[in-house]
Amino acid sequence: MTNGVRPWSTAGIEKKAAKGGYKKGTIEYDNFVQTNLAKAYNSFKVPTIAGYVILGGFGLLVLAVGLYRLICFLANRRRNGLPSKKTKLENVIQKSVTKKPFVGERHAQEYGKGLFTFRSPLRIHVIVLFFLFLANIIPLTAFYQILDPAKNTSWPNNRYAAQSRYFADRSSVLAVAQLPILFLLSGRNSPVVFVTGCSFNTLMLYHRWIGRLVAVLALLHGIAYTAYLVNLGKYTQYWWKYNWFPLGPVALIMFVFIIFTAHRPVIRKYAYDVFIAVHVLLVIAAIATLHWHVYLMDSASCHDFIIWIYVAIAFWAFDRAVRLLRLVLFSFDVRLKTKQRWSVGKVERFDNINVLRITVDLPAPSSALHTSVAYAGSHFYLYMPQIQALTSHPFSLVQHRITQDEQGQCKDQLVFCASIHKGITRVLNAKWQNKTLPIFLDGPYGVRHNILSFDDVFLFAAGIGITHILSLLDGVVEPNPTRSKNVHLVWCIRSIEMMAVAIEVLEDVKARLKVGEALQHVSISVFVTGQGTIPLPVLDNEKRSSPLDEKAVTPSGDMTITYAGTTLTSNDAIMAKSNNTCIHEGKEGLNSENDLFARLQRIAGSHPSSQFELTINQRRADIQQIISEQVTGQSAVFACGSDVFLDQIRNASLQVDASYFEEPFSW
Structure with missing residues (x-):
């Protein structure tokens, strides 16, 4: 392959004319040069420059977001970690752009049914994608230099052939130019995550949309090039004459199939392991086929193509290498100094x-x-x-x-x-x-949330979403706090047995709260929506009429568990005891110390009510009411749960201008 020579180089085209027997100064010579200059400009110069502009614009966007994060980090250090008051402009941007779905009020939930489903991206995502699509549409449809067909030596008196070939070439250049971005956004260890701090969910959103864009451009290339060859009557000839030509349709079919199988309702939703295996194998095969399709052309016009493909492969290899390095460093005893050689x-x-x-x-x-x-x-x-x-x-x-x-x-x-x-x-x-x-x-x-910079933190979890929220709870309660902090956990579960998942973290959090140093207040409200196998205390109608989240304090001042608005005494805990216990390492068999209610009673009864509150309610949580009455514009709201749960909390949080962060179950 000829390297280092641009296809739009005038000197190169004039040299080509001389080799073709054209004499300088003749009309034939001038027509040949003009034809090839127009071809190089239309087919390669415009889309190549546009490709580098897209790559450069993407790099500048990433650096700009990284610079903004750095400024926020330095400002936070200057405040010694104290929270900053949000401005009206920040609230407007969050409510209207960064956290607002583009369509309706649903972002986590899907629209449509069956195969015809989609998730509405946030408006900030749509803005970025809009400029990306615009950066592709403009060079694909504009800046064409069309010669007089009578002077075109490549396609004399055939404007259709010339225009279809130019369009086919432009779409192929733009498709290959964005492969580095596509692969850069596919890795767990993408430098984009390190610089911008974006979530993997956001990374995958852009990865999917750019993948669709690349597939559409490749499809347009295939259609336009087929129309070009059919017009010239050379389609069959190209199949048998040029070894690079059949590889193009094969690569195109693979790219289209990749996009189809990546659609969530097809495979990804029901058999994720199968999807990952099929996806990786198809990508490897498609990139290898594309590489040979380009390489076998042996043309100077393909120089940038090869560079972009190699860069994409390098990003993929970098991610795999870092994964392997992490695995070895974190999972193996590389020093060979202990009996346990691996995790x-x-x-x-x-x-x-x-x-x-x-x-x-x-x-x-x-x-x-x-x-x-x-x-x-x-x-x-x-x-x-x-x-x-x-x-x-x-x-x-x-x-x-x-x-x-x-x-x-x-x-x-x-x-x-x-x-x-x-x-x-x-x-x-x-x-x-x-x-x-x-x-x-x-x-x-995962995203590194600066959760310690907030003094008022609300944690919402639904079902197994508590796993992510427990980690945040474990991290936000400091052993030696320097300022007051209020932490509120709201957990919606179907049965009381689910609390066994959280019991050990709650015990550790309790141990960090020092009696007499009421700088940190932890409030936990559990909403049980179903009936489990543990027999809950039978409460009369008067007890059930108590309002939500009332504090129950024993005569000694110690906090006890409140269930359905009623204080559970030690006898109540014993009544609730059964053989349904949580796992407790180091204990053999099942005994009263392992009883779920007994352990919850010990947690709640060890601190004054001003520091630790645990309330269990057998009914659905009114998320809208909780957020509207307790959450303020200076609060931070973290949520993890089902799609409906996340959309409900997001919309309620935006109404009170709270800082909102979520962790969805799927991407």
Whole structure:
């Protein structure tokens, strides 16, 4: 392949004319030069410049967002972590642009049914995508230099052939030019995440839309080039004469199939493991086919094509290399100084609920590293080679804790919880309960929320969404606070047994609250919408009429559990006791110390009500009322749960101008 020579180089075209036998100064020579200059300009110069403009604009956008984050970080350090008062402009931008769905009031929920479903992006996403589409439409439809057909030596008196060829070439150049962005946005370890701090959900949104754009451009290239060859009557000839030509339709079919299978209702929603395997294999095959399709042309016009393809491959290889590095550093004893050579996990299931707990013991050299990098709200990808050798699965980090082994040695543990569904969780539940297996960790990932800068934090969780929220709760309650902080947790669950998932984190949070130093106030409201297997106390009508969230204080001043507006005494807790208990490591069998209500009673009864409140309500939570009455414009709202749950909290939070952050179940 000829490298370093642009196809629109006048010197190169004149040299080509001389080799073709054209004499300088003749009309034929001038027509040949003008034809090739127009072809190079229309087919390659305009789209190539546009491609670099798109790449440069994307880079500038990423740097601008990174600079904004840096300014906010320095300003926060200058305030010594104290919260800043939001301005009216910030509230307007959040309510109208950054957190507002483009269509209607639903962002997490899907519109449509069956295969015809879509999620409405936020308005900020639409603005970015609009300029991206505009940057493609303009060079695709404008800035054409059309010669007089009578002077066109390539396609004499055939304007249709010339225009269809120009359009086909432009669409192909624009498609390949955006492959680096497409691959850069596909990786867990993308530098874009490091610079901008955007969530993986946002990254995947742009990745999907740019993928669709590239596929549409490739499809336009195929249609226009086919029309061009059919017009010249050379379609069959090209199939057999040029070895690069058949590779084009093959690559095009692969790209279209990738987009189709990536549509959530097709495979991704129902068989994510299958989707990932098919997606990766198709991408590798498509890029390899595209590379040879371009490389075998052996043309100077393909120089930038090859560069863009290599850059895209480099981004993909970088992400895989960093994943492997993380896995080795965090999961293996690279110093070979301990008996435990790699991380080992134990799988347990909570009684009477479809939830697993995975406790991963880290090898000693990795522990310090994990302690320094694991953060509130993060998640890890777990590799379980004994189950699936090449696939990893994301799990929310519930808690990082330090325990002692049988020899009295301290060890670090990472605790994860997950609902039992199809796929890996079903296999773990069926074959690995109460067993240990090697589990390798790739992480942590997720947005680093500056949650400590807020003095009024509201945490909303629905069902298993508590796993993400517990990590935030564990991170926001400081052992030695320097200023007052109010933390409110609202958790909606179907049965009281689900509280077993949170019991150990609540106990640790309680232990950090120092009696007499009422700088931190933790309020937990649990809403039980169904009837579980634990028999709850039978309350009479007078007791049930008590309002929500009333404080119940015993004569001694210690806080006790409130259920349905009624204080549960020790006798009530005993009445609620059954063989349905939460997992408690180190205890054999089931006894009163493991009883769920007994442990909740100990948590709530250990601190004055001004520091810790635990309320259990057997009814649905009125999210709108809670947010409108308690959340202010200076509050931070974090939510994790179902799509309907997230949309409800987002809309309510925007009405009171609160800072809103969410973690969806899917992307």
